[in-house]
Amino acid sequence: MRYLRLYAHFLRFSVSRAFEFRVDFYFRIVMDCVYYAVNIGFFAILYNKTGLVGGWTESEAYVFVCGFLLVDAINMTVFANNLWLLPLLINKGDLDYYLVRPVSSLFFVSLREFAANSFLNIVIASGLMVWALRRFPEPLGTVRVVVYLVFLANGVLLTYAIRLAFITPVFWLHSSRGLDELNFSLEHLSERPDQIYAGWVRRILLTVVPFALVASVPAHVLFEGLTVDRALATAGVSVLFCAAAVLFWRRGLRAYSSASS
Amino acid sequence: MTARLFLQVFSIQARKLMSYRADFWLNAVVLFFVEFGIAYFLWSAIFRASGATEIAGMTLQTMLLYYVSVLLLGKVVKGTERDITVSTEIYEGTLTRYLLYPSNYFGIKYAEHLGLMAPALVELVLFGLAAVLLIQPSGSVHVTPRTVAMAAVAVLLANLLQFALLFPIQAVGFWADNVWTLLVMYRFASQMLGGLFLPLNLFPDWSQPLLAALPFKYLFYFPATTLLGQVDDASWLRGIAVTAAWCVIAGLVGRWVWRRGTHQYTGVGI
Numbered sequence: 001m002r003y004l005r006l007y008a009h010f011l012r013f014s015v016s017r018a019f020e021f022r023v024d025f026y027f028r029i030v031m032d033c034v035y036y037a038v039n040i041g042f043f044a045i046l047y048n049k050t051g052l053v054g055g056w057t058e059s060e061a062y063v064f065v066c067g068f069l070l071v072d073a074i075n076m077t078v079f080a081n082n083l084w085l086l087p088l089l090i091n092k093g094d095l096d097y098y099l100v101r102p103v104s105s106l107f108f109v110s111l112r113e114f115a116a117n118s119f120l121n122i123v124i125a126s127g128l129m130v131w132a133l134r135r136f137p138e139p140l141g142t143v144r145v146v147v148y149l150v151f152l153a154n155g156v157l158l159t160y161a162i163r164l165a166f167i168t169p170v171f172w173l174h175s176s177r178g179l180d181e182l183n184f185s186l187e188h189l190s191e192r193p194d195q196i197y198a199g200w201v202r203r204i205l206l207t208v209v210p211f212a213l214v215a216s217v218p219a220h221v222l223f224e225g226l227t228v229d230r231a232l233a234t235a236g237v238s239v240l241f242c243a244a245a246v247l248f249w250r251r252g253l254r255a256y257s258s259a260s261s
Numbered sequence: 262m263t264a265r266l267f268l269q270v271f272s273i274q275a276r277k278l279m280s281y282r283a284d285f286w287l288n289a290v291v292l293f294f295v296e297f298g299i300a301y302f303l304w305s306a307i308f309r310a311s312g313a314t315e316i317a318g319m320t321l322q323t324m325l326l327y328y329v330s331v332l333l334l335g336k337v338v339k340g341t342e343r344d345i346t347v348s349t350e351i352y353e354g355t356l357t358r359y360l361l362y363p364s365n366y367f368g369i370k371y372a373e374h375l376g377l378m379a380p381a382l383v384e385l386v387l388f389g390l391a392a393v394l395l396i397q398p399s400g401s402v403h404v405t406p407r408t409v410a411m412a413a414v415a416v417l418l419a420n421l422l423q424f425a426l427l428f429p430i431q432a433v434g435f436w437a438d439n440v441w442t443l444l445v446m447y448r449f450a451s452q453m454l455g456g457l458f459l460p461l462n463l464f465p466d467w468s469q470p471l472l473a474a475l476p477f478k479y480l481f482y483f484p485a486t487t488l489l490g491q492v493d494d495a496s497w498l499r500g501i502a503v504t505a506a507w508c509v510i511a512g513l514v515g516r517w518v519w520r521r522g523t524h525q526y527t528g529v530g531i
Contacts, residue, residue: 027442034446038453045463049317052310053303175284185292192299196306201298 003107011114018116025117032073032121036128039065039191054193059136060223064193066125066132067148068215071155073125077118079160082110087170087177093258106249110160140222147226151218154238158213159190161245168245171252190214210237262368270369274376279383289384293332300328317463318401323489326402327460329392331485333385334412335457338419338480340377346370348434348441357528367428367515374424403490411497412488418504419480425511426451426476432515435522456482476507 018025043065047058056064086109089095098108133140163183170178189197189205194216197205205212213234221230279285308314308321319327347370350356359366393404430447433440452458455477464472472478483500486492492500 021438023437024439024442027437027439027446031442031446031449034449038449038458041453042458045459045465046307048465049463050307050311052307054306055310179287181284181288182291185288185295188295188299192303196302198302198305201302 003103006103007111010112011116014114015116021117028115028117029120029124032076032118033124035072036069036124039069040128054195056193056195056219056223059132060219061193062132063129063136063222064215064219065191066129067152067155067218068191070122070125070129071152071159071214073118073121074156075159077115077122078156079110079163080118081113081115083160083163083167083180085113086167087175087180090170090252090256091174091176095256096258099253099256105253106246110164144222144225148218148222151221151234152215154234155214155218157242158210158238159187161242162187162209162211165241165245165248168248168252171255186211190216193219206233207237210241213237262365266364267368267372270372271376274373275379278377278380285380289380293384293388296332297325297328300332301325304328317460319460319462322396323402324460325396326392326489327485329389329396330488331457331460331481333381333389334416334419334484334488335452335455335481336381337378337385337416338423338484340374340381340420340423346373347428347431348444351432351434351522351526352438354528356526360523367519370428371421371424375420378420401489401491404488405490408488408490411492412484415479415484415487415497415501415504418501418508419484422476422504422508422511423480425508425515428515429511429518432518432522435518435526451477451480454478455480456485473503476504476511479504479507 040062043053043058043061046053047061051057053061089098089109095105095109098105101108133145163180166179166183168178173179186209190211194202194205194212197212202212206217217230217234304321304324307316314320316324347356350359359369362369427444427447430440430443433443437443454472454475455461461469461472461478461482479500483492483504487497487500
């Protein structure tokens, strides 16, 4: 309850701050719309020349890409600004401010800044998702859609945890962004259907660095139904990865040497 | 601006980037392998599923060589994408010192932009050679010393065009606090419409005249297909002329925006 109240305060401050920069507010909405157009356009052009990509038809691919865009929009709104600033806080010693508060430091540094100017993009991405689901040729059923949304929510959490795991090395490296650039590169792997990847690459994407669980596996659950194996594997990998990311963060905090770091 | 100063700025920028060696190798190797890996897996899956030997006149080998070329040449054209200093200098007020220097601001910035190419040139040589050895050229691909020379001209001009297109966007910083969203928009649009994500011959027929008229094609697709020997002499000359024309247009727009911006620039930074 205390954390909810605190988050409500974060929201209020963030919204009022966002409206101070009106031009940036509108630019950001247009920017994400261009991003959505590029991603959907990519698959539209591909399906002009082929019938299947990674075993998926055009309708299935649109559901996949819209799922990915929705996950991205939520991440951009809730976590992205905070994680972008995190290396700076660590390197300049400004993390002290967060560590002395009587709340979880990870909660504070991860959620303090809510990108209100990206919020409208969640609405737009949701609209795209509704469009993709409505144009799907077969009935999907409410339960399947709900389960799909739960898996996408898990994708949001995993995207956050993966990025946190790539930023945490800043505690030791003291570089400007840790391994964040590396994460940006690897993130592209989640933008394509997981079935295009073969052998050990696919296994790594399903387990070690679980980018395939962000949007691909949820789409499989929607199209093929939820199996016990898939549910257990997704839950197991997600819990393990998130726990590992949090433990890694705590180890990083132990290495943190305040303003001199 | 003297040639000596230009070369010095170029050299400082290049050395600055290459001094972070671990960063360079990590980002260069991983980014190239991820981008090329995605293209490899994607197109292998598509060719396998369709059973076709050619898609839009390209075999799988041709497609992969296209991606190697466009990714590596694209890096030379884009530099490291870290050259967002113009808007930052306006925002922070550090532009003032450049206005006082007895040298041309555009010249300094272009020398810095060229300096950003240096790491990409290293990647081009290393990965390009590896790719030529690993992927056998086939079908419509004919890389010869002549196509390499033609592509070098196209890449140099494309690099200038990239600078000319980015400059007016950066200069919006005179009026807006934050222009990174505009730069990201430009990046998405230029990479998609320039053929970095997909070869432009896959785009629908109705869009081809539009793509040929826009400047983006000449940033990535044109140099890459020139290198692969898929552009005849007449088309190459036309492409070079269009690139040069876009450089002039973007340069004039940049100059106009710069003049208007500097008139209202107060030199007050954060």
